[in-house]
Structures are given as C-alpha cells and as structure tokens.
Amino acid sequence: QTVVTQEPSLTVSPGETVTITCASSTGAVTRGYYPNWFQQKPGQAPRALIYSTTNKHSWTPARFSGSLLGGKAALTLSGVQPEDEAEYYCLLYYANAYVFGTGTKVTVL
C-alpha cells in the first residue's frame, strides 16, 4: 500500500517562511506524479492551492509556491499570515489511483 508522508505539524511566526514536504513510499516524487496542494480550515471543504507541481490557481496568494525538493514535492509559504493557519494536504497520482498525503497542521503563533 502506497503511503504519502508529510510533516504532522509545523509552527511558524507571522512573516516567517515555512516549507511542507510530501514524500512517497515508492521513491522520489517527480513531475509525473502531478503534485497538487490543498488548504483546509476547520469545518470547510478543501481549497486548491497548487497544481501539477508549481502552478498556482487564480485565487492562490503569491506567498504560496510549489516545487520539487530533494525527491519530494514541497509547498512553501513565504511571509506567513495569521490566516494561513490550517491543515495542508498534498495529492499524488499513481497510475490508476490518487493518494493524499497524511496532512500537515500549520500553526501561526
């Protein structure tokens, strides 16, 4: 069974930069896994942030960026704002199925 692993939790101060990574149990994550990233706040549906590794949606704030880093997909928040406190999930494509990451709770203190 394929497992996609993220940091369980990260704490950051306003204005700082934080990076969330997304690792696959099958090996290095490449563009062919088409990484997507989502933000979810309590009681709300997920909101799409990044698609196919690096691409932003029209509504994605400029401070969010996606990349590949050391064999993992990565989501970087540069200049974190209090409203960025949320759960973040990556999603990877594996042939005939998709697998979500385990989720990262970002706390802004």
Next chain:
Amino acid sequence: EVQLVGSGGGLVQPGGSLRLSCAASGFTFSSYWMHWVRQAPGKGLVWVSRVNSDGSFTTYADSVKGRFTISRDNAKNTLYLQMDSLRAEDTAVYYCARVTVTSDLVVFDYWGQGTLVTVSS
C-alpha cells in the same frame, strides 16, 4: 460561477446502501473529469474514485472497489456515487471535485461543500 452541490448523505445501517449526488453548474460539466474524496471525522482526506468526462472510464480506491460505483449524467450535469455494503469505516464527509486532465497537467480546482454519511446501527 462554478458550483458543486453535494446531497444524499444521511444515516444508514451497516450493510445498507446510499446514493450521493453532486449537482454541477457554471461550467461545461461534460468536459471535465470528476472525483469523489472522503474525510472521516477528525481524519485526513482520502481519494475514493474518479470518472472521465463521458463516463466511460472509472477507477476506485482499493477500500471501496466492488462496493461503490461512480457514474455521471451529463444531460443532468450531475455526478453520482452509489455506495453498497456500507461499513462503519465508510462514515465520512464525501466531497466531489472537478479535475482537468491533459498530457501535462492534472488540475484539481473546485470542490463541493461535502455531504455527511454516517454508517451506524
């Protein structure tokens, strides 16, 4: 405005069945892949199933294969998830999501608000 409105959730006994719907508006429904994703209470997101734009191709997570059936009616702009032989572990909020697929891109963009399914006696 793109809208995805889920419905059909509720309380069902173990072994029972339920059909979820996701009504789409504000875009050309027949041009997009559609997916179902679920989230058990207090847990993470789990991908469930997908269907291509004309309904001819479907795939499922192993946990629901053989019990759930995804389908769509492009004339009614509606996505469905038929859930049979339900188990307690199927209890979750079920979300529908719109997806664009090209040779270079996979784009999850719009999501429904979710509908809660509770499997309990």
